[in-house]
Amino acid sequence: MSLEVPSIIHDFFTNSQIPLTLSDPQLPDDPLILANESFYRMTGYTAAEALGSNCRFMQGNGTQKSSRNIIKGDFAASRDTKVLIRNYRKSGEPFDNYLFIFTVFDRADRPLFRIGSQFEVPIINRAHEFETHATSLLDGLNAVNESQDMARNQMIDTGELVGTSVKTLLMARLENLRAS
Numbered sequence: 001m002s003l004e005v006p007s008i009i010h011d012f013f014t015n016s017q018i019p020l021t022l023s024d025p026q027l028p029d030d031p032l033i034l035a036n037e038s039f040y041r042m043t044g045y046t047a048a049e050a051l052g053s054n055c056r057f058m059q060g061n062g063t064q065k066s067s068r069n070i071i072k073g074d075f076a077a078s079r080d081t082k083v084l085i086r087n088y089r090k091s092g093e094p095f096d097n098y099l100f101i102f103t104v105f106d107r108a109d110r111p112l113f114r115i116g117s118q119f120e121v122p123i124i125n126r127a128h129e130f131e132t133h134a135t136s137l138l139d140g141l142n143a144v145n146e147s148q149d150m151a152r153n154q155m156i157d158t159g160e161l162v163g164t165s166v167k168t169l170l171m172a173r174l175e176n177l178r179a180s
Helices: 007-015 037-043 065-076 128-179
Strands: 020-023 032-035 081-088 094-105 111-121
Touching: 007 020, 007 032, 020 037, 037 111, 065 081, 065 094
Parallel strands: none
Antiparallel strands: 020 032, 020 111, 081 094, 094 111
């Protein structure tokens, strides 16, 4: 039988911009009982599709067995989990998920809830947008280098002008002091 989710957890989920899930380890297969909008936006799943299922529904052919084994081992040892795991959005698009799972224990030291926090780690060279971004960045760096050369030349010119002005000002003050 699933426990009622405390309002403090509900409020935290509702107000958080971090993708969050909550599962009930007291139910068979540790199903999700709560997730927030950030989680649904990141994964593309709806509440109707996610709630009541174990988070394994996001795994696929590219999900690392070693990552799954870390999660199983940490659960068995009652440890918090931090693991990089390949997950899949509803669309089938893969993403690398730096997953944190924190277990909330009851007074008898039994798992009461599991709070999952997901963080998408971009995959370099995965998307065309990355290449576009890299090209724009390179163009921008080249422009900065070119403008730095121009700015340096302008600073030299300005420095000469300022230097002349300062020198002229100092000489005028010295002349005033001598005259006094």
